[in-house]
Amino acid sequence: MIIVLKKEAQKKQIDYIIEKIAGLGLKPLYMPGTEKIVIGAIGDERVLRSLNLESLPCVEQVVPILKPYKAVSREFKQEDTIVEVRGQSIGGNKFTMIAGPCAIESEEQFLATATALRAQGINFLRGGAYKPRTSPYSFTGLEEKGLEILKRVAEKTGMLTVTEVVDTMDIPVVSEHADILQIGARNMHNFRLLKKIGQTQKPVVLKRGLAATIEEFLLAAEYIVSEGNPRVILCERGIRTFETATRNTFDINAVPLLKQITHLPVIGDPSHGSGKRSLILPLTKAIVAAGGDGALIETHISPETALSDGEQQLNMAEFKRLLDEVTPLAQLCGKTIN
Amino acid sequence: MIIVLKKEAQKKQIDYIIEKIAGLGLKPLYMPGTEKIVIGAIGDERVLRSLNLESLPCVEQVVPILKPYKAVSREFKQEDTIVEVRGQSIGGNKFTMIAGPCAIESEEQFLATATALRAQGINFLRGGAYKPRTSPYSFTGLEEKGLEILKRVAEKTGMLTVTEVVDTMDIPVVSEHADILQIGARNMHNFRLLKKIGQTQKPVVLKRGLAATIEEFLLAAEYIVSEGNPRVILCERGIRTFETATRNTFDINAVPLLKQITHLPVIGDPSHGSGKRSLILPLTKAIVAAGGDGALIETHISPETALSDGEQQLNMAEFKRLLDEVTPLAQLCGKTIN
């Protein structure tokens, strides 16, 4: 950690800081410059954070040298984490296709969509039972009834399921009905939810928040992993920027950058990442080419009647075309689709 | 609502849309332009939203004319909402000063801070018992023990208290110990929390999300109000932008704009809005001058020892200076400080 002091810092203040650093077992280093005084602290700076040195009036800036996350970092664990879910795996040399409608609207709609996807070889089925919506007047999902549909359809089709959990209270019921939990973008900063899911052993797809930096995204994952659940799959789904031509700006850089920084699998969500049906195919291809481990694609047996997000859901013919184009691309990039 | 069709839209598709609009009791209006076909729908378009017309492949764009919120709008209720809390009021011709530390760290620290603030005439005391933190390794508050301290100190000093609630599970216990609930920026999109608080009659300070538009902010308030709790105080606390010289970019425009659009009181948080002790005074003055109804100011008996956010907390002398400058300014702007 590097502590930059204000010009007017007094000797007494400097000594105080140096003492504090030494007191925690780190080695302080005094560097008086021509314009600023700088103090370095050699050792595990995470313990230093508790000192809140930036609160001292004589301190101008504190520059951390180490990253604030640990358990999720490549430095901590070099080999890729592969999340096993009932015989299927996410990460490594797989490119996992997770498809299904935005929301479970009825048993008919969901079963028809799932059956059609299964016929195309898809193993992972998504469908929302609890739908966080910006407006209180929008359709917010079938809730528990939706979870029951999810489970029945999974049993009939033999697919693995992913569904969102929006409140700590719902963790038990969702865990019982689904194979993989999803934490939505709006809940990435819901630290209580992260912690409680960290105390289970359920695989979890963690979506990046709309305005979360990559560092904050990794710290959210660290909440889960540090509680004891290492089965986290990161999902880039677009961030909020000034651009309004698309629903979100998909941060394609985040895919390879995360793969370099963390050992966790990294998938992408081209549906929310663009918000436009016509962009889902090229964006999925970009995710594959950039080294992603999978994609979450909204598909609906009849998007024009969807109760939510119809403009970003593919119909079955569109999804087939996507699969046809993505399969050889994934192969060229050293991945098999599962 | 205005529906813009793609150039290649077929007569059959156009007729389908017109029929749907008429079927919901609205009046459709066909406007064939030279380059685009446009369909208008006259009547309460909120019912139209359920059609999800943007999902139709022939639709290029749907332009809503009405705002999606209703109960919180000035058009719905013209006069200012004034939130009464045990003899004090927020809104109208008051400028409400809410002060206190970021976190309740101990009974001594909190009582000392509260007593000093009370001596300066402050009525509203803030203090966090549950602290959402970006890193799992940071201090996250004293939780229930903190709530008990909050209540005891409130009784001793006769102050009204504000504290954050981070999970639906905690609503009962927080409601019992505090006068006003706070929903933090990271939970503004936690729709379950909004709804459940909407089912109580507790006054609530709702903070704007880091990446929430003004429209989304009002929709979050609409969640609470539409459930039956009209006692909402909006709090602008800065948004996330590309600028890194300050912790957040305080959206000063939001203060007068919200006052024009909604009847709810609007306060500001200069501590999070700038993240810099030296900016809190000028920013508070700007909030007053722009027509705000109050400010939430982090103050600490000894900021340099604070367990969180020390760099943006004022000490008692700094807070006194702030009060001395803000008081005549508020008067000039037609407000009395309470």
Add this chain to the structure above:
Amino acid sequence: MIIVLKKEAQKKQIDYIIEKIAGLGLKPLYMPGTEKIVIGAIGDERVLRSLNLESLPCVEQVVPILKPYKAVSREFKQEDTIVEVRGQSIGGNKFTMIAGPCAIESEEQFLATATALRAQGINFLRGGAYKPRTSPYSFTGLEEKGLEILKRVAEKTGMLTVTEVVDTMDIPVVSEHADILQIGARNMHNFRLLKKIGQTQKPVVLKRGLAATIEEFLLAAEYIVSEGNPRVILCERGIRTFETATRNTFDINAVPLLKQITHLPVIGDPSHGSGKRSLILPLTKAIVAAGGDGALIETHISPETALSDGEQQLNMAEFKRLLDEVTPLAQLCGKTIN
């Protein structure tokens, strides 16, 4: 065009607007809703813009239906524009690799880099003679001397050259020394420069501004094309967002979206788009997979001695690896590298 009036709009004001619309030869359409009055205008709304209806106090909002650009749109010209440059073409089924150093530093450095690139089959050579730099104390290029080096090296190697022009005054001299002009991100809004280049017939790479929307980007291109120069190549190079882990956020959505909206070729700049050497390869692959027409890649014979942007320039071995991975990918996507 749709004009939404304020609730309190008077009959006289409404009549005034209707008259104005009719006066310009468009057909006005009066739509009195339950809460708002809306007026539609059928016909070429571009003429309507001159009325500045949004300035009228009774007008709440003006919603344009048509896009403000014309000559660059796919609706205006359906087939892809292919820019021919001395026997080579950009656009269509080509994926154009433009490589070379950020800045021309000396004849030795530039010739060595060019020769090495030429040996790898590269036809397009980039190199900056005028370097816009954020700080007045940074290296700002060799200027005219750099242009002369550029020309000599082009002659020796038989390569086509791209270089930036930063001021209207320099257009003649840069045009004389280079094959393709570049307008940098910081000049995308320099309308005088756009216009003057529009009056030449030089091919031009137009980079998207740091904070430019896709619509503004296309309007910048419209400035050039509407002056008579149709030889514009659009270049996505990343936008500025809150994320600081990368230099810019590459807007991958922009690549396919632009290809759908405009007939102009669309290339990407993975060097500025990420600012990190380790991301250039995956990002280039994403550009290919998303349907881009080329890439602008900073390469340097010895990046560690570069006078600018060394951290985002590839050395020759890294560039070779990139070419080896990108070539089969481009083929799979139906493109040949040139």
Add this chain to the structure above:
Amino acid sequence: MIIVLKKEAQKKQIDYIIEKIAGLGLKPLYMPGTEKIVIGAIGDERVLRSLNLESLPCVEQVVPILKPYKAVSREFKQEDTIVEVRGQSIGGNKFTMIAGPCAIESEEQFLATATALRAQGINFLRGGAYKPRTSPYSFTGLEEKGLEILKRVAEKTGMLTVTEVVDTMDIPVVSEHADILQIGARNMHNFRLLKKIGQTQKPVVLKRGLAATIEEFLLAAEYIVSEGNPRVILCERGIRTFETATRNTFDINAVPLLKQITHLPVIGDPSHGSGKRSLILPLTKAIVAAGGDGALIETHISPETALSDGEQQLNMAEFKRLLDEVTPLAQLCGKTIN
């Protein structure tokens, strides 16, 4: 300067860096941590920048300790810069009101506006002759004819004038016709323009770029000052963010922060900063309260007929009301309006 090395850095590489630092006359400091190796460099790090250490493959991060600007900083010059313009001054204890239309549309319109403003005691008159516009089809100003009107009206009314210069070529003619030059937001990064204006002695209002950080804004000013022209007035005019309810997000924090960092006067532009007529008054008051040195306010004798930006221009009655409210506020804040 702090240089953080990658874990795998070799002794040879470390020695190379240490040698380079020493070779430039700075004192290197070797700090081997448990996880990272850090090298400090004590002395004037500006000379170090030329080494481009971030280009070295073994370097993970370079953390500058000193700010990259010098001449504009408070550390360089403590007392406020006051810009004198023909008997009037900007900065210090003045709050300078600069008013006038967005564009000079005709001699009648401009003279009428100026005369009405003069009658209200206004000394500084703005009016655009060259108007940068996003679309090539919008009104772009009367150009030289506009400059002549500007000069004649200034002579008739005895006012001081401010007008924008958009191209290096126009500096002589604009300098001859106006008292103060303006560099618009879209040209803040036009380094050639900055430099050339730095070679004159004309006072200049420098507007912050839409996506410019405060540091980049100050570096743009440094370009002018370091060339020899110290007469720079900084103007915050709003930045681009995700919020679309207002045209821009006015960064109110920037006003007091700039006043702390730099000795140059800092004014605000509430017209562009909000883009909404109804927000101009509260925003101007916020600028005063936050410690600003002036405001640039678009006023028009008849905004509803304005050829550009009518929705953000005040009419004379609105401007009078603004002046009436701002005058006592400025006094309370220790400023006199000029």
